[in-house]
Amino acid sequence: MMTLGDNATTAQRIAHSIAHRIISGALQPDAPLRQDHIAREFNSSHVPVREAFRQLEAQHLVVAAPRRGVRVASLDAKSVKEIAEMRAALEVIALRNASPKLTSAHLARIELALIEADNADTIREFEIANRAFHHALVAPCAMPRLLACLDGLQLANSRLVFAMARSAGWCPRSNQDHRLILQALRSRNIDQACDLLARHIQTIERLVLPASL
Template sequence: MDAPARQKSSDVISAALTKRIVQGHLRPGDKLRQDHIAKEFGASHVPVREALLHLVGRGLAISLPRQGVRVAPLDPDAVKELKVMRLALEPVALRLSVPNLTESQIRRAEELRKICDNAEDVQTWEAANRGFHLATIAACDMPRLIGEIDNLQLLSARHFLQQSADRWRKREDLEHRAIMGAIRNRDPEGAVLVLQRHISRFG
């Protein structure tokens, strides 16, 4: 398998395992066996190993001596840390993004906002919610910042889905609507104020 094909295979495996871990189908402490994963995805051990390293790098898995790679534990203390980090980074990205968002990017954020409001289950809502917040910062022109925020939101989503999902109820998110209103008015400070309140309340 050449390098581009191997990378694509690794990305597919990583994305599938990430979804299972975040949604709780793979539980904390579950062993991620290279041979089983390779067989499931019809891949060699090289892209599987790369995918597992990616999960470790994102904090979704841990590598233990003589025990291999396992799903990372859920640390309740991490929730506060994730919120503090998101409050530090996401307003920066949103402030830079709002003046530069294209009409198509704004439409995409609005589509995701509506999916959130109309979601019938928490998994659909969570994926759209994460997509909405990433869509609003898409024009900040700082890919490393976006990557860090993406990972923080992913880790936050894992904690929410596995510890607080029973509190979720279908509803219209008025703060999402307010963020979109500020974006359309090209008001970065207004959008940031709502976002800060939103993260502080819900994470």
């Protein structure tokens, strides 16, 4: 799902492990995350655990509330709608800024991710390729704060994809939305590409809510 470099900090390793459990469904919505338990599991002090919690909160995977502590973020209708609307707005901004900088090499990377998603045999393979496609669309915008925010939202979206797959099943299929977005970008029709992207992202709300909530 996610990879870490050799130089990852203890906090990053903790956040990575917990994120994997949340996205895969091993940790259910509203499950409590006890700082002392996690510190003991990873043989660490509480400092990197608190930093890991901050990273996970920025990725919309956990929430911290007074007197309730840190818990896995919910997957209720309000949360799903918020994730979809934030992604739709911010990813379109990123694509508008990325589009003038897209080269043939960038378009090739986008197409490769599309093909890998089409050829995926498992939900995990599809999720990795889907995340790669959306990242490749916007990476040339060179806006690090925006891209960091989108990376967190995309992880939250991956959690929705897994939740939908667990409830409604998943089978390999071609993603026509991705193909149309790429076609619009190749034609330099940026407005059409942005409209297609916004509609595509918002479909997750319609698909997830009846299937898994």
